[in-house]
Amino acid sequence: MFNCGFFSIFVAIKQTYFSEVTMRNIVLTALCALSLAASAQVVTLDSCRNMALRNNKEIQQASLAIDKAGYQRKEAAAAYLPQFDLTAGYIYNSRKMSLIKEDQMLPTKSFNMQTGTYDYNLVIDPRTGAPLQVNGQYVPSTVALLPKSGLTFNTHSLMGGALTVTQPIYMGGKITAMNQITGLAEQLAREMRESKVEDVIYSVDAAYWQVVSLCAKQKLARSYVDLVQKLDDDVKVMVNEGVATRANQLAVDVKLNEAHVDLTKVDNGVTLSRMLLAQLCGLPVNTMMTLADEGRDELDLALAPSNYNLDEVFDKRHDVRSLELATRIYDQQVKVARSEMMPKLAAVAALHATNPNSYNGFENRFGAAFSIGATIQVPLWHWGGLSNKVKAAQVEADVKRLELDDAKEKIALQISQAAFSYQEAFKTYEATKANLAQADENLRIAGIAFKEGMGTIDDVLTAQTAWLKANSEKIDAEINVQLTHEYLDKVMGTMSY
Numbered sequence: 001m002f003n004c005g006f007f008s009i010f011v012a013i014k015q016t017y018f019s020e021v022t023m024r025n026i027v028l029t030a031l032c033a034l035s036l037a038a039s040a041q042v043v044t045l046d047s048c049r050n051m052a053l054r055n056n057k058e059i060q061q062a063s064l065a066i067d068k069a070g071y072q073r074k075e076a077a078a079a080y081l082p083q084f085d086l087t088a089g090y091i092y093n094s095r096k097m098s099l100i101k102e103d104q105m106l107p108t109k110s111f112n113m114q115t116g117t118y119d120y121n122l123v124i125d126p127r128t129g130a131p132l133q134v135n136g137q138y139v140p141s142t143v144a145l146l147p148k149s150g151l152t153f154n155t156h157s158l159m160g161g162a163l164t165v166t167q168p169i170y171m172g173g174k175i176t177a178m179n180q181i182t183g184l185a186e187q188l189a190r191e192m193r194e195s196k197v198e199d200v201i202y203s204v205d206a207a208y209w210q211v212v213s214l215c216a217k218q219k220l221a222r223s224y225v226d227l228v229q230k231l232d233d234d235v236k237v238m239v240n241e242g243v244a245t246r247a248n249q250l251a252v253d254v255k256l257n258e259a260h261v262d263l264t265k266v267d268n269g270v271t272l273s274r275m276l277l278a279q280l281c282g283l284p285v286n287t288m289m290t291l292a293d294e295g296r297d298e299l300d301l302a303l304a305p306s307n308y309n310l311d312e313v314f315d316k317r318h319d320v321r322s323l324e325l326a327t328r329i330y331d332q333q334v335k336v337a338r339s340e341m342m343p344k345l346a347a348v349a350a351l352h353a354t355n356p357n358s359y360n361g362f363e364n365r366f367g368a369a370f371s372i373g374a375t376i377q378v379p380l381w382h383w384g385g386l387s388n389k390v391k392a393a394q395v396e397a398d399v400k401r402l403e404l405d406d407a408k409e410k411i412a413l414q415i416s417q418a419a420f421s422y423q424e425a426f427k428t429y430e431a432t433k434a435n436l437a438q439a440d441e442n443l444r445i446a447g448i449a450f451k452e453g454m455g456t457i458d459d460v461l462t463a464q465t466a467w468l469k470a471n472s473e474k475i476d477a478e479i480n481v482q483l484t485h486e487y488l489d490k491v492m493g494t495m496s497y
Contacts, residue, residue, distance in 0.1 A: 210276075308419075
């Protein structure tokens with residue numbers, strides 16, 4: 001159509017002498033036509049799907065959830081490895097630290113040659129020749145002075161730090177269970193994203209075929225308007241010739257007005273359905289799109305087999321796999337709860353330093369030391385709290401298992417309903433094709449009878465209405481077959497994208 005337009009312009013320019021202004025107008029008109037043709041892009045169903053998958057916010061959120069689950073899996077794996085921690089601190093004290101409150105007088109000893117031992121130097125009472133006692137205490141004859149200043153240390157600034165290494169040895173199976181949980185959670189996030197992808201694709205397909213259906217009905221409505229308009233013109237001629245009444249003309253006029261109203265409704269429906277499809281594709285709602293299938297007179301439909309094996313369906317369904325993964329996660333949660341009842345063993349090593357140096361007379365310099373050891377924690381008695389926690393986790397796992405069984409039962413019913421709906425839709429489609437053939441023939445016979453004067457205007461109007469209904473039902477049946485087939489693929493887990 002576009003090439004024919006340019007050919008017509010070229011022939012018109014060649015055969016006629018135009019002024020410069022006329023030539024400029026022709027060129028501008030051609031450029032505008034080219035711009036409009038380029039702006040209305042033709043898109044296929046696959047391109048609509050791809051745009052929706054790229055732009056859908058929920059799918060983007062599901063992708064980020066996968067990334068989050070991957071980070072959590074790596075976090076859980078790090079619990080197997082030793083943990084390194086560095087701790088440091090500083091304290092300022094307003095006073096120094098002294099180990100004694102005043103100067104101390106310490107008794108001394110001398111070597112006794114007779115006994116070969118050291119004896120305290122005591123004051124001897126000259127009257128008795130025995131060591132002198134005052135208030136029940138012996139009095140030393142000589143003392144050693146221990147001044148308070150000698151045991152006073154500068155502790156105004158205290159600094160310390162420690163580098164510790166902790167290696168879990170046995171945590172009651174908690175670390176292993178958490179690694180299992182995070183690995184399953186990452187798989188669950190992927191399955192949930194695939195479920196969301198299928199939902200988005202089905203929504204896009206429904207919107208796409210809705211546009212195709214309404215475009216076909218728009219074309220049908222225009223054909224019906226032309227059909228009734230021609231009858232209206234013929235009746236007007238017959239009224240002028242006196243072979244039809246004014247009432248006949250009014251009856252046709254009413255039908256013509258109804259046809260125009262229906263056409264307006266279909267035009268609005270096409271516009272709104274295009275806006276919905278653009279929104280699902282992540283495009284501005286006013287985007288001009290021409291669908292690849294909207295100009296087709298008939299879709300290529302054939303009855304597809306609907307046989308299925310439930311076990312294979314369960315293996316393909318993302319929601320079933322999600323529930324199975326959730327059940328396995330809750331089984332691991334039971335192990336996590338049970339680990340609280342088990343002993344926990346870890347090895348610990350540390351390199352610590354202080355200033356003042358507590359290992360060498362509190363001198364004002366750093367002193368370091370190394371230590372190594374092990375810790376064990378054994379739960380003894382918690383008044384049934386830990387055992388009840390395990391039982392609660394087991395109940396949650398049983399609930400998830402029941403949810404999985406219930407979902408499988410409902411899915412089996414869902415597949416049966418979808419298969420019956422698809423078969424029913426195809427049978428309806430075959431019936432509408434037969435009805436349309438009969439309506440076409442009925443309209444042809446009514447038109448011939450009317451021209452020959454053997455049929456009435458009401459017969460023609462009835463035939464036209466039946467023809468319109470048959471075409472509309474056939475369009476609905478075609479789209480219904482397409483949608484029920486895609487829904488059957490979705491519930492059977494065989495949707496291709």
